[in-house]
Amino acid sequence: MSNHSMDGVPFKPEGPQPLVREIPDAEIYPVEALGPLRGAVEAVQGLTQAPMAIPAQSALAVASLAVQGFANVETLGGVRPLSLFALTIAQSGERKSACDAPLTSALRDHEREQSLAQREATESWLNRHAVWKVEREQILKETKKGRGEKRVAAQADLEALGKEPEAPPSPDRTVSEPTFEGLTKLLATGQPSLGLFSDEGGQFLGGHAMNNENRQKTLAAFNDLWQGNPIRRTRSGDGHSTLYGRRLAVHLMVQPSVARIFMADPLAVDTGFLPRFLICEPQSTIGSRLQAKIRHDDMELEAFSSRMRRILEMEMPMDAETRELQPRVLGLASDARELVAAFSDAVEQVQGAGGSLAHITGTASKIAEQACRIAGVLTLWQDISAYEVKMAEMEFGVALAKFYLSEASRLASAAIVSNEIDNAEKLRRWLLERWAEPEVLVRDVVQLGPNPLRETPKARAALGILEKHGWLVGLEGGAVVRGAARKEAWRIVRRG
Structure with missing residues (x-):
């Protein structure tokens, strides 16, 4: 900002000028609002002495992956998936991986066990496919020799032979740095519910999927998955196909320098990709992580892992042929709906010009829906057969949504720093x-x-x-x- 003397001659203000606006410290993470996830999160924090928000982000993302295939949740804007996108910003040495490992251990064990089981299924499929191929070739060979009735009979034989045996679906439930094509292919041939989890999220944000050529279609695909829309892909070799009923949970852990570039990307902001994330950058605990403070709570971690294993071993509701998920609707109790409606109105009133949230309208406009999604995840983690979000879980969802809204507002100024x-x-x-x-x-x-x-x-x-x-x-x-x-x-x- 320029300054002028009384006679119009410009002068420089005395003393050095700040390069960046001071950003206030992060608020304390409302761990009590994690409900059934709280014990495991506090156990990981006690073990690692990392900021509470880091294991909290991991727990929410993992829980979202576990339950997103079973139900959608009612929101003020309609029925939406239970998928959560989380972005955790922390510098190197903040023990991001150490926080993530105990909360994803059951998931990794499940993937490993399913991978071993798939080997046997694949061998069986290869044998069936070989037999099918030989029989089909023999029928086609006979067809070329004959005419009339023989060709009609051959046609009947082909129909009786049936469709080509499909390979067993990939058991993988997570990816770390997929391309757009790789992700859609895995959703088509593998599990219909996936998680993009990476403690080195910069590799994805700076990788092939997000380069100048692919960024726009990648962002569009992720936005569609978050919204619950079908994924459409057109490729020269495979033609056009549409995937219905697929879900994706995301947790990217990135260093501040990577996050600043990503958060300042106009395309990421304007397409609505960034506003779909639950973002936090907790205050560092480096320098205060003393051995005397370490706390062990193996019971809470084992309870979390056991719960995770039970849900992962359940069959997700899906169409047997297309593998399209068929989740039920998780409704809102009347008082839960009133609470989130009041929260939505309060946020709406400060989004206008001059309002405290005018600089993050994309995030603010989605925050009531985020509250419903979080509340739905906590509900199903507690009871996978639940059909309604109660008041207690919605109070948790709103409290956590308020925290993430505060973080988005706090970090917005940092995002514009070159x-x-x-x-x-x-x-x-x-x-x-x-x-x-x-x-x-x-x-x-x-x-x-x-x-x-x-x-x-x-x-x-x-x-x-x-x-x-x-x-x-x-x-x-x-x-x-x-x-x-x-x-x-x-x-x-x-x-x-």
Whole structure:
């Protein structure tokens, strides 16, 4: 923002200017609102000493995968899937993988056991298919020899032979960095309910599925899956096909630098892809994770895993031929509906111009539905045969939705910060906190500075930004710094 004196002559404000707006700390995660998931989440947090939000995200995503094939949930806008998309932002060393492992262990064991069972099923299928193929070829061979009645008989023989035996479906329930084609193929030939789970989510966000050529169709497919819409694919080799009744739960764990780029992507925001995520960036606990604080609660973790195994071993309601899921509808109790309606109205009133949520209308517009989805997941985790979301679960859903809405609002300002500004902020902190000399050179930054600035062009760009904002003062060429004349150097401003 420019400033002007009384006579119209512009001047620079005194002192260095901030590079980024200060972002308030994250709110405390409302772990009590996790209901039947709370015990396992607290057990993982006690074991890892990581921020509570990290195991909470894992637990919600895993529970969503487990139950999304059995029911849809009633919302204010109609019936919707129980699929949840979660994005957890945490720096390296925050024990993301350590939090995820105990909550996904039963899922991984199930996949491993089913994979072994599929080997036998595949061998049996190969034998049936070989016999079918030989018989079909023999019928076709006889058809070529005959005419009239023989061809009619051959046609009857082909119909009696039946369809080509289908290969047993893939038992995999999770993927980590699929392409759009790979995901749709797996949904077509494998399980109709999948989870995209990755503790290195940057590999997916920066991978083939999200490159410039594929990003738009990938985002559209994920939006359709979240919404419960059919997935349509057209390929030159396979023709056109439509997949109905498929579900996808998502949990991506990413580092802040990756998240900033993703959250600032206009396509991800404008298509509604980003607003479908439950996003959080918890306050770091690094430096306070002392051995004396570690708590073990094996009973809660075993109870969680046992519940997971029981649900995974249940047959999902689906069409035997198309494998299309046929979930029942999980209704809302009258008082639960009133609660989420009041929540929706309160959010709506602050989305208009000048409102506190005007900058995240995409997320805010979906948050009441998110509350219903979360409440539905908690309901079925507690009782897989339930047919209604009660008031208690909706209170949990609304409380968690409020937390995620707060996080989305808090992080929105961080999302618009460019990578260059982010690097400059890293350099500013490094200069003020770790660099003792009064001047700095480009080579100082390249050799000793923050890792993202170990290349001369990036270092010089960051130094230029700091000079522009008053944190550095450029010295004239030939100035003596540390006993030698320097062509390029800056004096550090340590006030302001």
